[in-house]
Amino acid sequence: MSAAPALALEGVHKSFGRNEVLRGIDLALASHEVVCLIGASGSGKSTLLRCVNLLEPIDAGRIAVGGTEITEPRVDLNAVRRRIGIVFQAFNLFPHMSVLRNVTLAPTRALGLSRAEAEGRALELLERFGLADKRDEYPDRLSGGQQQRVAIVRALAMRPELMLLDEVTSALDPELVAEVLNVVRELAESGMTMLIATHEMSFARDIADRVCFLDAGLILEQGDPEEIFTAPREPRTQQFLQRIIDAGRL
């Protein structure tokens, strides 16, 4: 079992109506590996992450987490999702709950932890990411960066074996990006297995063990970050990176 990849996708297809968004994705992540997905807007990065979290059903192929197939029909969706944390671009905190309640809701309701246990876990994480003094605040009183860090803590409180991050800094003002990226970097250093969709190329280059370039629903090219960013082989990858460089974002 220990040889099984943390996450494995084989021939994953996904369409919305006649729009074929994923056209056969093969991808495997080893434990503790950090993989960044880059690609143009609309190339299917978010869809890929949502499929892994079973928020979207796939049309063909299979996905396995830690060796167990999660895309077979009889699987318990909720049990699978408890093992996978996902953080969205728009934070999606629960606005009617305090920070602490946001973080403890799922551990108490989905894992059956006692309130004390869940709060212990939550406070430890809030402390670790510099949010301890915000425990009783409501989300609309926090900055975007703080909200996104709470969203990350909320996912971590489930002790997931895999984290999916979908452009977690895209909705942030530029001066708030760093605080969130630092959290992600710390997670990577602590050994969390992560699949990260991002437009932050220098961050991807810095943090990723491997970078995958997604183009029109296929992983066109993947490899070591240095290699992808300095010597991409595929013309489409070269074009994409050239556009990013022209826009002054690399």
Place this chain on the structure above:
Amino acid sequence: MRGWGGSGGRGVLVALGSTVVFAVVVVLAVSNAPGWPEVRRQFFNGEVLRESLGVIPEAFLLNVRIFLIAEALILVLALVIALVRSLPGPVFFPLRALAVAYADFFRGVPTILVIYLLGFGAPALEISGVPRDALFWGVVALVLVYSAYVSEVYRAGIDSVHPSQEAAARSLGLTRGQALRFVVLPQAVRRVVPPLLNDFIGLQKDTALVALLGPIEAFRQSQIEVASSFNYTPYIVTALLFVLLTVPLARLTDWLVARDRRRLLAAGGLR
């Protein structure tokens, strides 16, 4: 206190002054109008008023009871209907269709007709076990009709919570039921309190319709008083009692709407 139309104490004084002047003008105009003594004798008779105040408020307590019981039942039944309507997937189609039919039917039929149908029809069946109490059926009729309206209010609230909230809850491993209970419904209900209270103002008034079945509530009692005194003052008393019950709810609704507006503005607009 922007509502007074000025800043601080001066605003209050101006509002007070203009209200007094306005009231004096209205009183003078009305009391000097031809026919006012007749109107006063028919609708504002002191002696009949005293008599009415002895019996009508007591009867009005029945309206309050009907209202409170019906309201509690409506809140629950309407929520069930709204939830059934939001069940996903083709399996639940028959249930969803039933909930839609229910809402369409009871919003379409005049309340008075439902009250007659149940209040006179159900006891006439004489099936053992079916209550024959007119009051019972009156309340049932109100609950059925108003649940249809309130279920729509709930549904609008549920629909107004962005799907990403449910997605976030589900992504944490919560079941659909848990996501609904802890994440979607609390936000939905908060948003629909004002329209909900509005429907309840309608319900308060419609408790008078139960009188058609015989129970002696305020309206029926005032009819009796009118018949014995040949004077309409009892109707005025009843009308004022209903208004008295409505005003707090109406002001509460205003206050909630204003509060939500303030919150939205404070949060820098829509998020």
